[in-house]
Amino acid sequence: MTKKEVSIEERLLNAKKIATYLRVSQESQEYSRQNDIILQYLKNVGEDVETLDFKDKISATKKPFTKRPDLTELLEEAQERNIDAIVVSDLDRLSRQPKEHNVLRKLFQKLDIPVIIASKNQLYTSDDIIRNIIEAGLSKLETDNMSVRIRSALNEKMKSGRWRGGKVPFGFSLEEAGGEKKLETIEEEIETVKQIFEWYSTSGTFNSIAKRLNDGGYISISKEKKKWTPNKVKYILTNPIYMGVYAYYRFPNEGGYLFKDRSEWKEAAETNVIKNPPISKELWERCWQKYTKFKSSAPKHLNTSFYFKGILKCVCPACNGALFSTKDQRSKGRGSRWYISPxxxxxxxxxxxxxxxxxxxxLQEKSDKLFQEEVRVLLLEELHSLQATKDKNDIMFTEKRALLRGIESEVKKMAEECKMGIEEFVKYDNEVLIALIVTQQQLKNQLAQLEQEINKMEFSIKKLERVLAEPGINTFDKSLVPESFDKLSHADKRSIVLMTVKECKYTFDNEESGKIEFSFHFPFKNYFEK
Structure with a gap:
């Protein structure tokens, strides 16, 4: 029996509660292989040991370990000292990211809980830095290779006109012929799609188009006769499939209706999944430009005549800080807009x-001096924050550079032990070397990125220091503050209220008379004191 095996057995000798962790990436996948490996390993453990099972069905590539519910629960149990050891079948069940392995390993070491990789009979919490780096690098390499193979296979599907999977867009149906699935257009729905692009390219909005579709007898969004909504209209107008381009990675992993920056989108090359795109590239790009312009210049929450919407609260005993709703009765001839509490x-x-x-x-009448002093305080806080972040990055840069030198030394040492030249050794099919090279390149990339960030921070720090060193410098141009509030547009008034007012409360005195109390953001709160 080796020293390593004895060490693990000794760690398990007094264990009364052992947690097992299993993970698969999809709902359709099973835990059977992992379960068999873990059960086989636990045969050597005493009969009086209690086991707690934790299982996640979630991708470790798309989701960080903090977003996996069962792993989170396992970590909580470990922190509360409710378990004595943890067993997993393979290293990549915990994570596929080297950075996450580093965090998890340090956490388990701090808690002094042994984590065992059953398939290798190894301690995950080992202090063997080089071995840990190699194994994490191999896990990352396997994930990257798998992703490349999957993307290549999906692109080949698209090139031949086959659908690569996912939700079928409105206007198309998925037809199967000869064992292959392809998109076919539904003419009636495609006519609606064309109408949507035409309306939006002129004067339409997501809201107005959805209302027009629901009121005008156009085809519904689905066979279930669901109504059109602004988000469904947006989904069509922002989907490049209608101009014949299949783009993926458009949305962040956490979901929602927001898009990633378009530079991050990936497109399937040379695809002919749609032979005759219903929308021209020029029309689609024109609609996309309109969408991005509107999104940046007129957010929905700013375009309202109720400037205190979302920050006006009723603090009576019944409402206890609940927000007021809004009601505009001007269209009914009563001429008023109302905030109404629960x-x-x-x-x-x-x-x-x-x-x-x-x-x-x-604000117009007061001296400029106080405002300049307060903004100066803000600039000092920003300077201190930048300096603290730069100091942390400097330490991280030094540590990563030392680690890189250690890996480069290990590669050289391995080549010498095999009595090969480095070029000959690189050509040799050696998984350990591959892992070292992958990790070495990752560290070089991280160091380059860190160096760039440090240089940017140094520039910002010097710039702030120059501004603060000049005597009598005006840190804020008060002339930018508009002189007449009532002449501004709704969007400008709403922006000013959100910029200055932190909270607005409707309070009551002893006689149950209501009054308004404003709570302002810094530094405006000092301006608005009576």
């Missing part, structure tokens, strides 16, 4: 606006 108290919007305008007029 307890049915009503505040006229124009009265609330008048209360805020008093504060804004005070």
């Amino acid at each position: 307890c049915k108290k009503k505040i006229r919007a124009d009265k609330l606006d008048e209360e805020f305008e008093k504060y804004w007029s005070w």
